[in-house]
Amino acid sequence: MRPLQPIPVSVLTGFLGSGKTTLLNRILKDPNLRDTAVIINEFGDVGIDHLLVEQSSDGVIELSDGCLCCTVRGELVDTLADLVDRLQTGRIKTLARVVIETTGLADPAPVLHAVMAHPVLMQNYRLDGVITAVDAVNGEHTLDQHEEAIKQVAVADRIVLTKTDLIDPASKEFALFTARLMRLNPGAPQISSHDEDEIVAKLFDCGLYDPATKTADVARWLRDEAYHPRHDHAHDVNRHDARIKAFTLKHDKPIDPGALEMFIDLLRSSQGEQLLRMKGIVALADDPERPVVIHGVQSIFHPPARLPGWPDADRTTRLVVITRDLDESYVNRLFAAFSGRPQVDTPDRQALEDNPLSIPGHKL
Numbered sequence: 001m002r003p004l005q006p007i008p009v010s011v012l013t014g015f016l017g018s019g020k021t022t023l024l025n026r027i028l029k030d031p032n033l034r035d036t037a038v039i040i041n042e043f044g045d046v047g048i049d050h051l052l053v054e055q056s057s058d059g060v061i062e063l064s065d066g067c068l069c070c071t072v073r074g075e076l077v078d079t080l081a082d083l084v085d086r087l088q089t090g091r092i093k094t095l096a097r098v099v100i101e102t103t104g105l106a107d108p109a110p111v112l113h114a115v116m117a118h119p120v121l122m123q124n125y126r127l128d129g130v131i132t133a134v135d136a137v138n139g140e141h142t143l144d145q146h147e148e149a150i151k152q153v154a155v156a157d158r159i160v161l162t163k164t165d166l167i168d169p170a171s172k173e174f175a176l177f178t179a180r181l182m183r184l185n186p187g188a189p190q191i192s193s194h195d196e197d198e199i200v201a202k203l204f205d206c207g208l209y210d211p212a213t214k215t216a217d218v219a220r221w222l223r224d225e226a227y228h229p230r231h232d233h234a235h236d237v238n239r240h241d242a243r244i245k246a247f248t249l250k251h252d253k254p255i256d257p258g259a260l261e262m263f264i265d266l267l268r269s270s271q272g273e274q275l276l277r278m279k280g281i282v283a284l285a286d287d288p289e290r291p292v293v294i295h296g297v298q299s300i301f302h303p304p305a306r307l308p309g310w311p312d313a314d315r316t317t318r319l320v321v322i323t324r325d326l327d328e329s330y331v332n333r334l335f336a337a338f339s340g341r342p343q344v345d346t347p348d349r350q351a352l353e354d355n356p357l358s359i360p361g362h363k364l
């Protein structure tokens, strides 16, 4: 027996001391997070409630309100499998949601891979989203010093600004900082951890389906409107930030399903590391009225899903992409070649299938 619905998994990441544990402590009291299991790879200085000071023998501790807290003793996948086992054997009654808190230095990608690439786990869990905690006081400095922190921002579905009680939200510095985060990841809403109003609703349920209406809310999920062409000027973009590119790919005619598959395969096999996020809605030639939803984190892609119809009159294929050390023009040309819009001086689909690196300007 397995759960009827896959259990949503949120990954909470953020640099050392950015306030992840403090945030969790606060939001776990919200009744909407009842029956949540929290998995932490490591005990920080501040435990989740004081309960965590004592470790139980099996690494699982029951918090108030039915929440569970687990520490990863071995592999994360074993902990997730163990939770399903507890559910199936009745040792825990319900499991509504899992939150995985990563250690501050961790690259969230391996955690995402552990959930999304595991065939058995994928039957029981689905990725809800990545929440990245960013310290409003020290965040600027952290981004300047640590490239991993930039990547954590770039892969986020939601950015939560912590310690906003310590800054002036109307200050110019704060405006510049939030603009910087917006450049790194235009699609992720920025939420203040001190915004008590519906913070849980704002941080969770990042997926395509709006739990309130039970319909696909593409605009809320894709937020492609937030992606504007970026005009980088050497003096105002941090050298490290410049490695990150956030852009959209658009096409106004249905695309051959084989070509889309080949485009994604080529991109993930040759540029998986550089491809941080890609999500979008695509019109396929075999059934253009029922668009396909694409969602990938680095080289791992969710199985594409068909929507029953387009959310509105706009039938444009739209993909939002965030890369690191991968030029927008390379992805654009590859997409153009596969969507049937070959460009001057760019090889066509056949040539690319033979040699995906044959696009001029591509550097390994």
Ligand SMILES: Nc1nc2c(ncn2[C@@H]2O[C@H](COP(=O)(O)OP(=O)(O)OP(=O)(O)O)[C@@H](O)[C@H]2O)c(=O)[nH]1
Pocket (backbone or CB within 6 Å): 014, 015, 016, 017, 018, 019, 020, 021, 022, 023, 043, 044, 045, 046, 103, 104, 162, 163, 164, 165, 166, 193
């Ligand atoms: N004033 C203020 N302090 C905060 C806030 N959030 C966290 N802190 C403080 O910042 C420090 C680090 O917070 P933690 O919640 O332990 O941060 P963390 O990201 O879990 O840290 P690691 O697990 O070490 O990566 C603690 O001293 C917290 O009390 C906040 O919103 N406002």
